[in-house]
Amino acid sequence: MKTNLSDVEALLICPVCSQTIIRTKGHFFCKKCNHHYPTVQSIPILISSKDRHKTREAAYHSSISDIYRRLHHMAAYRNYHFHKLSLKPILKLKKRSIILELGCGIGYDAITLLKKGHLVVETDISPGQVQEARKQIGKKGLGRQALFYIADAENIPFANESFNASFIVASLHHLENPLRAIQEMKRCTKYGGSIIIAMEPNRYEWILVFRFVFSFIKQIIMHTPGKRFFQKVIERADRYREPTIERTFSKGEILLLAKQAGLSAVEIKGIWFFCGFIHWFLTMLNKLSTKNWTIRTDIEALFVHLDDVLARFPILNNFACHWTIQCTNTQCKKEIG
Ligand SMILES: [Zn+2]
Structure with missing residues (x-):
């Protein structure tokens, strides 16, 4: 039998109580614990x-x-x-x-x-x-x-x-x-x-060796006139550091x-x-x-x-x-x- 996405959606369960989630008119809620789930852009x-x-x-x-x-x-x-x-x-x-x-x-x-x-x-x-x-x-x-x-x-x-x-x-x-x-x-x-x-x-x-070498180089640069430029580079890279x-x-x-x-x-x-x-x-x-x-x-x-x-x-x-x-x-x- 061909499976449809609606069959898959029927398998959703409530993350609070693990009972089946009901969907009505784009609204998701759990009948057992009465937890309502919001949507973002549906x-x-x-x-x-x-x-x-x-x-x-x-x-x-x-x-x-x-x-x-x-x-x-x-x-x-x-x-x-x-x-x-x-x-x-x-x-x-x-x-x-x-x-x-x-x-x-x-x-x-x-x-x-x-x-x-x-x-x-x-x-x-x-x-x-x-x-x-x-x-x-x-x-x-x-x-x-x-x-x-x-x-x-x-x-x-x-x-x-x-x-x-x-x-x-x-x-x-x-x-x-x-x-x-x-x-x-x-x-x-x-x-x-x-x-x-x-x-x-x-x-x-x-890889710890690389980290050690990098922090050593960083310490040296921080005591040179290139300090401000280097700081800017680090700040840029840090924007995307995993939180x-x-x-x-x-x-x-x-x-x-x-x-x-x-x-x-x-x-x-x-x-x-x-x-x-x-x-x-x-x-x-x-x-x-x-x-x-x-x-x-x-x-x-x-x-x-x-x-x-x-x-x-x-x-x-x-x-x-x-x-x-x-x-x-x-x-x-x-x-x-
Ligand atoms: Zn529930």
Whole structure:
């Protein structure tokens, strides 16, 4: 039987009491606890927590939603290639599979899945980002396959086993309780479905050496006539500093999180080696100016393929900038970690 978006919307639950949410004339409320949920530009805000960290995260990401695409080089080949690679297990599912995304941002990954014919539920705690996702997806003419909710990844407003697969890209490290979010993904995904945690920053201790060298250089410059110029540069870069948590995960830590949530990890990929440094450098330039700094696509493609090769060597793999981990919510013979 063909699944429609209205069938998916019927699976919404109240984030306060977990009972079914009723929708009448665009108004969302819970019959059991009588909680009414407001909307912003007709997108429901299905959040029960007024946590300070979550409020700040939401406000920061809303404030950059219109420049997010430029700031994070979303049009770059390295992003296209590795995001698509990360989502491969979901792209292989049959058409009109129902997919949940947490921390959807501006809808970049959903567009790839929608083009494959899937139905995607886009959720993010930031109203600005969800509005931008709806705008970007609408521009591609894919709006009829997607639903949009302002929701908390640690308290997903959907019934158990609502989705064929769920995923989160480069957002888990923003959360206060990443384990809780993975447990929620497991709860909302059908038994045997894929759960993908993609592009999460690797913890590599030698980055501390760079930080030490940078702070040493900073101390020296602060005692020279170049002090005022340097201060201005730092202030510009700080405009886009994440407001709260900047978490990283070692390979062991991210595998352990999946295990603790009751998932079987079937594959872990190291993502970005040279591309990570290119991205970091160009992002810094983008933050310091209003330009979109890029490198030639053919040169970038060389580094992308080099990174693909490096990821195949087990020891080098540990130096990747990010991890993508593919899990299932069943006991699996191929389990790793
Ligand atoms: Zn309720």
